[in-house]
Ligand code: ADE
């Protein structure tokens with residue numbers, strides 16, 4: 533990022549709506565936590581870890597990502613993970629975040645739900661107080677597990693309803709359609725949670741339709757396969773349902789062979805409410821600024837397009853009205869500076 537022509541991309545006030553906290557685990561922290569918790573890793577050193585981060589599709593990544601998550605044991609571990617992400621946000625001028633966490637990845641290993649949520653939410657509270665980064669936290673259900681597991685997870689979350697703002701759906705997309713989770717999403721909606729779901733990342737456009745019509749989500753995570761379906765495009769443009777697109781993730785998981793083939797700017801030109809996000813930055817080679825840099829380098833992203841992408845993120849966020857207004861003010865200050 534030492535290239536001065538990237539400075540404006542780092543200074544751009546940003547909002548992140550698609551970020552898995554477990555996907556921010558940097559190799560250095562992985563080694564530190566493994567040592568702290570006496571866990572043996574299948575890697576000798578950081579170079580080994582980096583070599584393992586070569587993926588041909590989503591499942592290759594998920595296998596390594598779930599293995600990495602085994603180093604989290606205590607509330608302090610979840611705090612440290614979240615805090616490290618927030619420091620990165622501060623460095624990249626990310627002002628508002630709506631991170632995901634995957635409780636089932638941890639409860640299935642015998643870690644209490646309470647341990648996970650307390651560590652994460654203490655760090656988010658500190659981030660708001662000390663760094664001025666506002667947040668809404670989203671709990672994801674793992675779609676390769678059953679709906680009854682998801683319902684049990686929702687029940688565990690009820691005690692912490694003041695700390696969790698939304699629910700989402702992630703993990704292995706193909707073969708696990710949104711409809712599988714219709715009951716748990718309906719229950720979550722009745723309890724007042726905001727709803728999002730990964731759809732149309734590797735899976736077909738029909739998964740975007742059913743996320744909208746069956747799960748009744750407020751946002752679609754990824755959604756790039758919408759480009760295969762003109763009727764769906766019209767629906768998404770008319771409704772302005774946001775799509776949280778993750779450029780570096782899509783090239784790392786080979787959804788696109790190369791960033792020069794990414795369709796995000798075509799989607800923006802069509803009038804879709806697309807946003808830029810980092811997904812699992814430690815695994816995919818970059819946080820928010822690096823995602824914007826990649827669009828600038830490979831797709832000649834302009835300042836006008838970058839500003840529109842941020843406006844979309846502010847609009848698409850679950851931030852309160854007053855906070856949205858202050859985010860727009862920060863963006864205006866950037867535009868006029
Ligand atoms: N979990 C973490 N990252 C994910 C992604 N990109 N797709 C589905 N599940 C995920």
Ligand code: ZN
Pocket residue numbers: 550551552702730753811
């Ligand atoms: Zn994701």
